[in-house]
Amino acid sequence: MNELQIKQAYQVAKERYAAIGINTDNALERLQNIKISVHCWQGDDVRGFLTPDGELTGGIMSTGNYPGTAKTPDQLRQDLEKAYSLIPGRHKLNLHAIYLDTDEKVDLNQIEPKHFEKWVAWAKEQGVGLDFNPTFFSHPMMKDGLTLSHPDKEVRDYWIEHGKRSRKIAAYMGRELNQVCYNNFWVPDGYKDNPIDRLTPRKRLMESLDEIFSEQLDEACTQDTVESKLFGIGAEAYTVGSHEFYMGYGLTRDKMILLDAGHFHPTEVISNKLSSLALFGKGLMLHVSRPVRWDSDHVVIMDDELQDIAKELVRNDLLDKTVIGLDFFDATINRIAAWVIGSRNTQKALLKALLEPTADLKAMENHFDFTGRLAYTEELKDFPYADVWNYFCLQNKVPVGLDWLDDVRQYEKEVLSKRN
Ligand code: RNT
Ligand code: ZN
Numbered sequence: 001m002n003e004l005q006i007k008q009a010y011q012v013a014k015e016r017y018a019a020i021g022i023n024t025d026n027a028l029e030r031l032q033n034i035k036i037s038v039h040c041w042q043g044d045d046v047r048g049f050l051t052p053d054g055e056l057t058g059g060i061m062s063t064g065n066y067p068g069t070a071k072t073p074d075q076l077r078q079d080l081e082k083a084y085s086l087i088p089g090r091h092k093l094n095l096h097a098i099y100l101d102t103d104e105k106v107d108l109n110q111i112e113p114k115h116f117e118k119w120v121a122w123a124k125e126q127g128v129g130l131d132f133n134p135t136f137f138s139h140p141m142m143k144d145g146l147t148l149s150h151p152d153k154e155v156r157d158y159w160i161e162h163g164k165r166s167r168k169i170a171a172y173m174g175r176e177l178n179q180v181c182y183n184n185f186w187v188p189d190g191y192k193d194n195p196i197d198r199l200t201p202r203k204r205l206m207e208s209l210d211e212i213f214s215e216q217l218d219e220a221c222t223q224d225t226v227e228s229k230l231f232g233i234g235a236e237a238y239t240v241g242s243h244e245f246y247m248g249y250g251l252t253r254d255k256m257i258l259l260d261a262g263h264f265h266p267t268e269v270i271s272n273k274l275s276s277l278a279l280f281g282k283g284l285m286l287h288v289s290r291p292v293r294w295d296s297d298h299v300v301i302m303d304d305e306l307q308d309i310a311k312e313l314v315r316n317d318l319l320d321k322t323v324i325g326l327d328f329f330d331a332t333i334n335r336i337a338a339w340v341i342g343s344r345n346t347q348k349a350l351l352k353a354l355l356e357p358t359a360d361l362k363a364m365e366n367h368f369d370f371t372g373r374l375a376y377t378e379e380l381k382d383f384p385y386a387d388v389w390n391y392f393c394l395q396n397k398v399p400v401g402l403d404w405l406d407d408v409r410q411y412e413k414e415v416l417s418k419r420n
Contacts, residue, residue: 001390006400010391013384020357020376024388027354030319031392036346037092037131037182037285037325040099042338043079044070045331048098048135050108058145059137059188061233062297064331068416073101075419077122082411083339084128086404088347088396092129094184094325095119097166098138108139109161113172120176130173131182131325132222134166142188148208149189149201149240156208163212167222174221182285182323184258185209186227190235201240206249213253225285225323226250227258230265233294247277256283260327261305262291271308275316284318287327288346297328300342306349314353315362334416337408344404351392352385 001009014024045062047054049072056062070076080093097108100115123130136147136159143150147159167183174181187205195201213224228246229239243264250257257277259270270286277284288309290298300306313319326346330338357376364372393400399407 001400003394006387006390006394009384009387013387013391016384017355017388020380021360022355022357024355027351028388028392028395030354031347031351032089032396034089034319034324034347034350035091035129036087036089036343037094037129037323038080038083038087038339038343039094039326039328040076040080041096042326042329042342043076043335045335046096046138046329048096048138049073049100050098050135050139054098055138057138057140058142058234059147059232061295062329062331064333066332066334068412068419069331069335071419073099073118078415079336080339081126082407082415083336083343084126086336086340086398086407087343088393088398090127091343092131093119093123094131094133096133097135097162097169108135108141109158109165111162111165111169113169116169116173120173123173123177129177129179129181131184131323132166132170132173133184133186134163136162136185136187136189145191145234146189146201146240148187148212149205151204156204160208160211163209164215167212167215167217167224170222171217172221175218180220181222182225182256182325183222184225184227184285184325185212186229186258186260187241188229188232188235188239189241190229190232190239191237192234194237198238202245205240205245209249210253213255223256223283225256225258227260227263227285227287229260229263250281254282256285256323257281258285258287258325260287261289261309262287262295262297262327264291266291266293269305269308271305271312274309274312274318274322278316278318278321283321283323285323285325287325288342289327297330299328299330299333299338300326300345302345302349306345307352310346310349310353311356314350314356315358334408334412336411336416337405340404340408348385348389351389355383355385355388356380 101118102115141158170181170183226246228243390400
């Protein structure tokens with residue numbers, strides 16, 4: 001489509017939506033203000049730069065060996081710049097502690113803000129915000145599949161120190177970039193087989209976290225979020241930090257609760273949880289992801305759950321209270337394409353939700369006009385949201401439709417294929 005065609009299609013779509021009381025310009029303005037926290041770890045399959053080979057040695061796993069993975073912070077930044085150039089709007093980058101950028105040999109219990117200075121400088125230059133995560137996996141101090149809940153105090157203390165330092169780094173990032181750096185705690189601890197004692201490890205995790213969070217930090221710079229999980233590879237029977245654990249923890253410690261779309265029973269959805277948590281918690285962060293059988297790591301597609309998440313955020317006016325992060329790491333496809341597809345889909349789902357006549361639909365529901373509600377929601381599925389989306393891409397000077405794929409293929413040829 002050329003520019004004129006995109007504009008013409010937009011005008012037609014605008015009228016269609018206006019007929020049901022929707023102002024598409026307003027919807028686009030709202031979409032423009034939604035920042036996605038793009039996860040760095042899709043760029044190198046969660047390897048990071050702590051060790052030269054960045055091996056995954058426990059707690060997390062990725063599969064696939066598509067060529068061109070970023071091996072250095074500079075390469076990762078270059079790839080991210082490419083991805084951001086194909087995603088409309090200004091966003092954030094979500095970094096993990098193992099993505100430090102320094103020549104110094106430091107371990108996770110020694111990291112300091114200075115080891116992330118280059119990321120901060122880059123973020124300033126690019127106009128992106130930063131979020132952060134301590135890394136409780138792929139490390140020899142993860143013993144017996146456990147970190148903060150390990151029975152050995154020496155093991156716990158190592159990780160407590162890491163957690164404390166990660167908070168200082170997050171505060172530094174938020175201060176430097178003048179926006180809150182959300183610092184997410186996800187701890188893989190669990191057992192492969194049925195435990196006898198499910199309580200004591202949870203008590204230890206609770207106490208370790210309490211110690212990590214004992215220092216009050218400036219909330220204008222950083223806020224902590226806690227992420228639960230149901231099970232993982234090697235922790236099939238029991239995960240210490242379950243959903244109930246972190247609901248309780250977050251609510252009693254005034255921490256934001258992070259919901260990862262892939263961390264629940266296969267038929268359980270996070271979209272149905274947002275409204276409940278919104279009533280009680282401090283706020284929400286999401287890991288928008290796609291569960292397939294064993295974890296949450298497939299690229300986000302335009303499935304029902306993605307659309308339901310977006311609808312819940314818009315219908316319940318939760319956009320300001322919710323940090324939208326992504327979490328997937330598919331190593332079988334071009335990693336920049338993965339970022340672009342997942343991010344754009346998340347934005348598209350939000351746009352679709354913003355193009356809904358929410359007040360009218362709520363009124364129908366309140367008058368028990370379930371017939372109208374069903375007729376409208378079904379008809380809306382056929383509305384020309386893609387013409388609005390294309391116009392949004394045009395406005396933001398990013399490729400429209402599939403055009404971004406040519407860019408990615410070109411980049412693969414010129415840059416990625418030359419890496420070894
Ligand atoms: C793992 C969690 C967690 C990680 C990142 C890398 O199951 O979803 O969020 O994916 O910390
Ligand atoms: Zn996650």
